[in-house]
Amino acid sequence: MMDHSIKGKVVLVAGGAKNLGGLxxxxxxxxGAGAVAIHYNSAATEAAARETLVAVQTAGAEAALFQADLTGGAAVKGLFADVVTRFGRPDIAVNTVGKVLKKPIVETTEAEYDEMAAVNAKSAFLFIREAGRQLADNGKLVTLVTSLLGAFTPFYATYAGTKAAVEHFTRAAAKEFGARGISVNAVGPGPMDTPFFYPAEGQDAVAYHRTAAALSAFSKTGLTDIEDVVPFIRFLVSDGWWMTGQTVLINGGYTTK
Incomplete structure (x- = not known):
């Protein structure tokens, strides 16, 4: 019988320095993970990554930091190679990397589109591709997307559009990697109470989002709290292994597909 527990497993968290990834x-x-590889993008998040490193070690797991810009294939390949060298093949890989842009289509520059595509779609594809090569048999792979995939709304064309590609990557990877017992899923949180959310939103928009979910009144912020997303990640990378090829929206009834 396959072992789907987390205990003793090697975990890689991309974008693992802070916010949802850090949690x-x-x-x-x-x-009970045996080792946690914490990826961070640049010097701007290194201090937060070191705080997460200490917390992970205090919890009893081995841990190490790995810096890389995941919009390039060589960097993604190098990240997985470094993790394998340090800890062995990862059993669990979670990619939380993403970038948001709220802007009308007609005002969006080509450079902005290219950056959004690189961060949200290309890096996700490269991460999934390398995970397919390097994950241990019966591994688990999760990519963060967005609940806007279930929305009908203006101004988020590049954000939701580039994250939408990950749904198709996820389905294809689930079929291709399934022969090795690897489950592949995407998780789309609602608007989260993190610094990632607020710079893109005005006060009126924040007020709307705080009341838009069916369960908003029962959230401490009205938004999706990262503490409410983590249990679903935990489930998908352990006992929830039978779910694969799916996009799961975790948002308290904010949007649905």
Whole structure:
């Protein structure tokens, strides 16, 4: 019988320095992961990554930091190679990397589109591709997308559009990797109470989002709290292994597909 527990497993969290990624790294360490590889993008997030490193080690797991810009294939390949060298093949890989842009289509520049496509779609594809090569048999792979995939709304064309590509990557990868027992899923949180959310939104928009979900009144912020997303990640990379090729929206009833 396949072992789907987290205990003793090697975990890679891309974008694992802070916010949701940092909490996922901490949580999986508390669940008994043997080693947690914490990826961060640049010097801007290095200090937060070091705080997460200490928290993971305090929880009892081995841990190490890995810096890379995941919009390039060589960097993604190098990240996985470095993790394999340090800890062995990862059993669990979670990619939380993403970038948001709220802007009308007619005002969006080609350079902005290219950056959004690189961060949200290309890096996700490269991560999934390398995970397919390097994950251990019966591994688990999760990519963060957005609940806007279930929305009918203006101004987020490049954000939702480039994340939408990940749905198709996920389905294809689930079929292709399934012969090795690897499950592949995408998770789309609603608007989250993190610094990632607020710069793109005005006060009126924030007020709307705080009341838009069916369960908003029962959230401490009205938004999706990262603490409410982590249990779903934990489930998908353990006992929820039978779910694969799916996009799961975790948003308290904010949008649905």
């Amino acid at each position: 996922i790294a901490r949580d999986l360490a508390r669940q």
